[in-house]
Each structure stands twice: as structure tokens, then as C-alpha cells.
Amino acid sequence: MMIKQISVFLENQPGAxxxxxxxxxxxxxxxxxxxxxxxxxxxxxxxIVDDVYKTTTVLKDAGxxxxxxxxxxxxxxxxxGGLNKVLQALTDARVNVEYMYAFLGGxxxxxxxxxxxxADSAAATAALGKRGIKTVEQEEIDKL
Amino acid sequence: xxxxxxxxxxxxxxxxxxxxxxxxxxxxxRHVWNNVPYYRKKMEEKGLTPxxxxxSDDLHKLPFITKADLREAYPYGxxxxxxxxxxxxxxxxxxTGKRVVAFYTQHDIDLWEDCCARAIMAAGGxxxxxxxxxxxxxxxxxxxxxNGGSHKVGCLTIPTSSGNTERQIMFIRxxxxxxxxxxxxxxxxxxxTMKEMGLTxxxxxxxAGIFGAEAWxxxxxxxxQNTLGIKAYDIYGLTELSGPGVSFECSAQTGMHINEDHxxxxxxxxxxxxVLPEGSQGxxxxxxxxxxxxxxxxxxxxxxxxxxxxxxxCGRTHVKMTKPxxxxxxxxxxxxxxxxxxxxxxxxxxxxxxxxxxxxVDRVRNTDTLDVQVEMTPEMxxxxxxxxxxxxxxxxxxxxSMLGLAAKVTLVAPKTIVRSEGKAVRVIDKRKI
Numbered sequence: 001m002m003i004k005q006i007s008v009f010l011e012n013q014p015g016a017x018x019x020x021x022x023x024x025x026x027x028x029x030x031x032x033x034x035x036x037x038x039x040x041x042x043x044x045x046x047x048i049v050d051d052v053y054k055t056t057t058v059l060k061d062a063g064x065x066x067x068x069x070x071x072x073x074x075x076x077x078x079x080x081g082g083l084n085k086v087l088q089a090l091t092d093a094r095v096n097v098e099y100m101y102a103f104l105g106g107x108x109x110x111x112x113x114x115x116x117x118x119a120d121s122a123a124a125t126a127a128l129g130k131r132g133i134k135t136v137e138q139e140e141i142d143k144l
Numbered sequence: 145x146x147x148x149x150x151x152x153x154x155x156x157x158x159x160x161x162x163x164x165x166x167x168x169x170x171x172x173x174r175h176v177w178n179n180v181p182y183y184r185k186k187m188e189e190k191g192l193t194p195x196x197x198x199x200s201d202d203l204h205k206l207p208f209i210t211k212a213d214l215r216e217a218y219p220y221g222x223x224x225x226x227x228x229x230x231x232x233x234x235x236x237x238x239x240t241g242k243r244v245v246a247f248y249t250q251h252d253i254d255l256w257e258d259c260c261a262r263a264i265m266a267a268g269g270x271x272x273x274x275x276x277x278x279x280x281x282x283x284x285x286x287x288x289x290x291n292g293g294s295h296k297v298g299c300l301t302i303p304t305s306s307g308n309t310e311r312q313i314m315f316i317r318x319x320x321x322x323x324x325x326x327x328x329x330x331x332x333x334x335x336x337t338m339k340e341m342g343l344t345x346x347x348x349x350x351x352a353g354i355f356g357a358e359a360w361x362x363x364x365x366x367x368x369q370n371t372l373g374i375k376a377y378d379i380y381g382l383t384e385l386s387g388p389g390v391s392f393e394c395s396a397q398t399g400m401h402i403n404e405d406h407x408x409x410x411x412x413x414x415x416x417x418x419v420l421p422e423g424s425q426g427x428x429x430x431x432x433x434x435x436x437x438x439x440x441x442x443x444x445x446x447x448x449x450x451x452x453x454x455x456x457x458c459g460r461t462h463v464k465m466t467k468p469x470x471x472x473x474x475x476x477x478x479x480x481x482x483x484x485x486x487x488x489x490x491x492x493x494x495x496x497x498x499x500x501x502x503x504x505v506d507r508v509r510n511t512d513t514l515d516v517q518v519e520m521t522p523e524m525x526x527x528x529x530x531x532x533x534x535x536x537x538x539x540x541x542x543x544x545s546m547l548g549l550a551a552k553v554t555l556v557a558p559k560t561i562v563r564s565e566g567k568a569v570r571v572i573d574k575r576k577i
Contacts, residue, residue: 005527007525007526007527009520009525009555009557010557011556011557011560016557037529039529039533041554041555042520042532042555042556044527044529044532046527063557063558063559064557064558065520065521065522065525065557065558066522066525067522067525067526067527069527098528098530099529117527
């Protein structure tokens with residue numbers, strides 16, 4: 001039920017992010033979602049890619065500290081109140097959202113896709129399923 | 145089973161050791177009086193003649209000699225033998241910017257190598273062992289000293305010197321090196337590289353390491369022991385006194401036995417110069433009683449430690465010194481508080497961070513700042529910012545309780561802190577005072 005997010009440690013200084021995207025570009029890796037969390041000293045780049053194995057391999061070879069984090073990909077009907085319904089389902093199930101961010105350029109115009117990092121993934125998936133809200137598998141990412 | 149290179153000396157009775165020291169000190173004082181005008185003048189200023197020194201009980205009467213004296217007498221002012229009888233010089237790394245040049249006769253080299261041989265055998269070394277010496281060779285005493293000791297023990301010696309870490313690892317593996325001699329920071333780097341190559345401790349033939357020439361913490365010892373799957377032994381020395389092997393650790397790993405048949409150790413109050421009773425912490429002072437070419441009487445090392453004569457389970461009777469907290473040269477004074485890099489290292493390792501760190505001291509608007517840069521590791525990384533911040537804050541708290549002052553912790557990318565192949569440069573002091 002989960003998508004594999006790659007989280008990468010970066011220093012917060014000019015060129016640090018550029019160096020990482022450079023490695024992805026050189027290796028023809030397609031990013032599907034991206035978010036950045038930062039403090040004044042360092043940041044965490046969170047990325048969803050088309051080829052997880054290749055990405056982790058090239059990042060490791062380049063000396064990046066990173067890990068794979070399971071996250072939920074959620075298809076949200078692109079209508080007013082769409083996100084609200086998702087959050088209501090999670091709230092009712094008492095699932096805490098640690099962070100969330102939007103997908104890049106989905107081809108499906110009826111839905112907005114979002115990534116959720118939650119404390120209890122199983123409970124979240126069950127709660128969303130019960131309300132008929134669709135979650136996205138790793139294999140489906142390419143089609144979005 | 146404990147092994148000794150010279151059991152009759154290393155396990156001699158305290159009375160025997162005292163008798164050697166008495167006899168050799170009296171002889172040494174006469175030797176410098178006759179051959180070194182610099183010493184004679186210093187003694188005359190205190191109204192002393194060699195007749196005033198009848199045994200080691202009179203040692204405290206002699207004037208101290210300091211690094212400033214070595215600088216003033218540079219290069220030949222303290223040499224006590226004709227140069228034609230000297231066969232070698234060695235020199236300090238100049239960590240503090242002041243080079244010292246020390247002279248050796250063949251006899252001096254021989255005794256120095258004996259001391260290193262004692263250290264290697266105390267670490268379990270025999271003529272069956274393959275000993276890789278990854279200390280620098282050249283002016284630095286680390287390489288030549290352990291090289292000589294290794295020969296005396298009869299180890300197959302691999303003189304790799306420092307640097308070219310991949311080649312170091314190749315030799316360790318291909319030639320099944322069992323003993324590694326280098327600085328602790330280089331041992332940590334070799335261990336880190338081996339781990340990256342996917343080697344587990346049981347795939348590394350090493351069984352013991354003899355690490356010295358810089359201050360290192362007990363936590364760093366544990367770290368190196370676990371990564372390399374070895375027992376790590378400390379060794380201590382100064383170029384001024386010969387080099388490594390002035391003292392060394394035995395299997396008990398609770399302090400280093402000082403080779404008292406060659407060196408008399410005292411602990412003094414660094415402020416007053418007064419000799420302190422056994423067990424007190426203070427500055428270590430050495431008198432070399434067997435060296436011919438470059439004998440130092442009451443040399444102030446600036447190392448802070450304590451001495452103990454409590455019986456050691458290893459059977460050696462020579463006095464033990466604790467691991468120096470750090471050379472007073474390494475000590476930082478930050479907002480009036482004394483800080484040793486080894487204290488910071490202890491906190492980092494206790495919190496699960498690696499021993500690759502850099503300390504940056506600066507002065508911003510008349511206040512000293514302390515920034516500890518430490519590398520992020522896969523083990524400490526998570527996608528959760530809150531968790532990383534929490535760990536960072538725990539580290540700041542840990543530093544505050546250890547040092548008694550606030551430090552900033554900066555997490556940096558892996559491999560951004562320069563690895564050392566010799567003595568690590570831990571501190572960058574940007575203060576302009």
C-alpha cells in the first residue's frame with residue numbers, strides 16, 4: 001500500500017541541492033514528487049522517483065546519507081473540500097500526519113495527488129479505504 | 145598469558161627500580177654538568193652543584209626545563225655528546241608551531257627501541273606477528289620508534305608509513321597483519337574505510353593496535369576496538385624524551401606503565417611547580433636518566449594526568465600514568481572555561497555520533513563561540529526533522545553538562561571533515577586576540 005520515499009541529508013548552503021539534482025539528472029532519474037524541509041544548518045530532501053533502486057545506488061556512490069521511508073500516496077478528488085475529507089478520515093482514525101506535500105504534474109486531471117507521512121500507515125490506509133479514498137501503489141507512480 | 149620483552153626490568157622490585165634511578169640520576173646530573181653549559185648555568189643560578197644530588201630524593205632541587213628552554217638552546221645548546229658520536233636526529237611535528245630537534249647516539253636509539261619493543265609485547269606481540277607501522281616515517285618519531293621496536297620483538301614489519309589508506313588495507317589483508325601501529329584518528333579512518341568496503345571485524349586479520357601521539361578518549365577506544373575487532377593499546381611519548389614508548393599500556397588497559405629504568409616521572413602543580421603527592425592530578429614532569437646525547441632533567445611536558453603505583457594485574461611494577469586529558473597546548477579556554485577536545489569527543493561518541501568532528505572557536509561581539517561540527521551518519525539519519533532536532537538538542541545538552549558551557553552543534557554532510565593520516569587537526573581557532 002506504500003510508496004517508497006527517498007530522504008536525503010543535505011547541508012543548507014548554496015549549491016548543495018544543485019549537486020544532488022545534478023546526480024539525478026546525470027543518471028536520467030525522473031522525480032515525481034519533491035519536498036524540502038530545512039533548518040538553518042541542514043535540510044532533508046524528500047523525493048519520489050521512478051527508479052528507487054537506481055537512485056539509492058547513485059546517491060550512495062556519491063556519498064549521500066539517505067534512507068527509504070514508506071509514505072502514503074493519496075488520490076484526492078480535485079474539488080473543493082477534497083483534502084478536507086482525507087484529513088477528516090485520518091482525524092477520525094486518530095492518525096497523526098507528520099508531513100505532507102503535493103505530487104508534481106499528475107496527468108489525471110480529476111485528482112490531486114499528495115504524499116502523506118503518517119505515524120501509523122496501516123491505520124491510515126484502512127481509514128481512507130473505508131471512505132472510498134484511493135491510495136497509490138509504487139508501481140502506479142509512472143502512470144500518474 | 146602476559147608477555148614481557150625484558151621481564152627482569154619490567155617486573156623488578158620497587159627497591160631495585162629506586163636503586164637504578166638513584167644511581168643513574170646522580171650519573172646523569174654529572175654528565176650534563178660536565179657537558180652542557182646551559183644546564184650548568186641553570187644549576188649554578190640555583191646554587192647547585194652535582195654534589196647536591198645524591199639520590200632521586202634530591203630530584204626536586206633541580207630546576208625545570210621547558211619548551212622555551214629548548215627553543216632558546218636550539219639547535220645544539222642541550223646536546224651532551226660530541227656530534228660525531230650522534231647518529232640521528234628526530235623532530236617534533238611542530239603542532240604548536242615550535243619545532244624541537246632531538247639528538248640520539250646509537251645507545252639512545254637502542255634504549256628507545258627497547259621501550260617500543262616492551263609496548264609491542266605488552267600488546268601481545270611476538271616474533272610470530274606481522275606488525276604494520278602506519279605512523280609517519282621521517283622526522284616524526286612514531287614510524288622509526290615502532291619500526292625499531294617491531295624489529296627487536298622479531299615481528300615481520302611492514303613499514304607502510306602513513307597515507308594511501310587503500311594500500312594500507314591491502315597490506316593488512318594480503319599479508320595478514322596482526323598488529324597495527326598508528327595514530328588513533330588514523331586507526332578510526334582505516335576502520336571506517338574497511339567498514340565501507342563491507343568488511344566485518346572477523347574478516348580483518350588484526351588482533352591488536354598500538355595507538356598514540358595524540359589525545360583520545362576511552363569511547364574512541366571502544367569504537368576502534370569494535371570496528372576493527374582488536375584490542376587497542378595506548379602508547380605515550382615525546383620526541384624531547386626519545387619518542388613513543390616513554391610509557392605504554394598493558395593488557396589491563398588501565399593506564400600506561402612508565403619505563404622507570406629510563407625516565408623518572410613527577411607530578412607537579414603547574415602554577416607553583418611544587419611536587420604533588422602520588423594520586424594527585426597535575427602536570428607530568430620527566431627526567432631522562434639514561435639518554436646520552438639529549439638528556440632532559442625535569443622536563444615539563446604540559447600533559448595533565450595522575451600517577452599510581454598500585455600493583456597491576458599484568459605483573460609489571462613500573463608506575464602507571466593515566467591517559468593525559470590533553471596537552472595543555474591542546475586545551476582551549478572558552479569564556480574562561482578550560483575545554484579539552486577529548487571531552488567533546490567523549491560526548492559525541494556517547495551520543496552515537498562518529499569521531500570525525502571539528503571544533504571551531506570564534507569570537508563574536510567579544511564573546512567566545514564554540515561550534516562543534518559533526519558528520520551525519522546513516523545510523524543517525526531519519527526523514528523526521530523533529531527527531532533529528534531532538535538528537536541534536538540532546539547532544540547540545542550533553543556538551544553543556546560535560547563542559548559547563550553552551551556549544552552549537554552543526555550537522556554536516558559525510559566526508560566533509562578532512563580525515564587525518566597522522567595527527568588530527570581537531571580545532572580551528574579563529575579568535576584574534
